[in-house]
Amino acid sequence: MWRRSAVSRFSSRISLSSSSSRLIPWSRELCAVNTFPQPPPSTAKLAISGAGSDPNRVLTSGAAAATSRIAAAAGLGHHYARCYWELSKARLSMLVVATSGTGYILGTGNVAVDLAGLCYTCAGTMMIAASANSLNQIFEISNDAKMKRTMRRPLPSGRMSVPHAVAWATIAGASGACLLATKTNMMAAGLASANLVLYAFVYTPLKQLHPVNTWVGAVVGAIPPLLGWAAASGEISYNSMILPAALYFWQIPHFMALAHLCRDDYAAGGYKMLSLFDPSGKRIAAVALRNCFYMVPLGFIAYDWGLTSSWFCLESTLLTMAIAATAFSFYRHGTMEKARKMFHASLLFLPVFMSGLLIHRVYDEDKQPLLEAAGLPNSASSEVKTQRRKKRPAQPPVAYASAAPFPFLPAPSFYSP
Structure with missing residues (x-):
């Protein structure tokens, strides 16, 4: 009798809670699992972690949102x-x-x-x-x-x-x-x-x-050093052409090697490179070797024009012959390995060449005795360059039209001979 009443009371409780629970048999026991919506995992974790800790250290939802926004902004900034x-x-x-x-x-x-x-x-x-x-x-x-x-x-x-x-x-x-x-x-x-x-x-x-x-x-690629020279002196002179000339000739073996190494990629991209018409590599190697020889006189010209000391002649010649040797090796064998060696040699050439120019450059005060001995005027003095760097007021085109070959035009009022 007692058992029946206990069972009936237990079954009535289960029937009342059936709208909010379901019964799952496990190990011969009845386990009631709540089906109400559960809180988000992050909220549950925060509640559990903060339950037994100091209330001052509980991370509020506002702080968590601010932290997430900062992290998102940092990630976006890194991406861009x-x-x-x-x-x-x-x-x-x-x-x-x-x-x-x-x-x-x-x-x-x-x-x-x-x-x-x-x-x-x-x-x-x-x-x-x-x-x-x-x-x-x-x-x-x-x-x-x-x-x-x-x-x-x-x-x-x-x-x-x-x-x-x-x-x-x-x-x-x-x-x-x-x-x-x-x-x-x-x-x-x-x-x-x-x-x-x-x-x-x-x-x-x-x-x-x-x-x-x-x-x-x-x-x-040859214009940037010319840009730098013009920014410093306000003019373009013969000496300003030495480094641009070296850059121009240097780029030919550099890009010929790169075009040979990436020939298939360039063909897939639709680029018309010389290497696509030269499967053996003989032609592009000859072009690279020829431009290497064009760089040999640059060291002597830099010394003759008073830009560097005589040591730069020797160093630049040895450096140029080294890259020319890799180009000649590529011409003889035509393999990817030789093209890669020429490419690596070109990567070393440029910084060493520019460093030599800077180390052995001749200053204006050192040029004066050389120019006087040669009977040449020192037009590149620091005073002249300082005056050229000064900003000049804008003048209308008539200022230039009044000069030869148009001497018949009247000189402008601001003209001072």
Whole structure:
């Protein structure tokens, strides 16, 4: 009797709670599992962790939300910083900045270098290079998506939108040109802007049309040291052409080796490189070797024109013959291994060559005895360069029209002979 009443009472309790529970048999026992909505795991964890701790250390929901927002913002910032880094080809841009900075130091002609002017020049060059490289990737999205070497870039991979990249390139290019124009001179700003246009709007489309793009790209790479020289001295002289000439000739073996190593990738991307028409590698090796020999006289010219000491002649000649030896080895064998050695030799050549120019450069005060002995005027004195660096007020075109070959035009009122 008692058992029946107990069972009936237990069954009635189960029937009353059946709307909110279900019965699960486990190990011959009846386990009631609540089916009401459970709190989020994060809330449960916070409640459990804070139950036995100091109330002052309990992490409130507002603090947790703020922390999550900060973490999300940091992650987003890291994402876009990485995209900007890759879109700007930052390592290549830093190499361009190094050549521009070397040109600036050579252009000063003095022991003391204007560090502020050097920093402005390097910063402006970096912005221009970042803009040019970004525009290059914007125009080549479809091509980069087909190449293993470039398919993971921000635009082909979809990590950044095209309008975002265009805005970045525009802001970087305009900022770099304005910085060079206001802090150095208009000649440097003009060279930088012209180089941006040449790279993005001439060299980039030419890569898909004709192998001559390599030589046009070499011109683009030769302008930054000229930009740096112009920023320091306000002029372009014969001496300013030595480092640009070395950069122009150096780029040919460098890119010939790269084009041979990445021949299949360039073919997949639709680029017209000389290596695609030369499976054996003989022709591009001959072109590389010829341009290596073109660099041999540069050390003697630098000494003859008073830019460096005689030691640079020996060092530059040995350096040039070393890279020429790798080009000759590639010409004889035509293997990927020899092309890779020539590529690595080209990577070592440029920093060593620029370091030699800086170490053995002759200052203006040391040039004076040499120029007097040769009977030549010292037109590159520091006083002259300082005057040339000073900003001149803008003048209307009539100031130039009044000079020869138009001497019949009246001189302007502000003209002073």
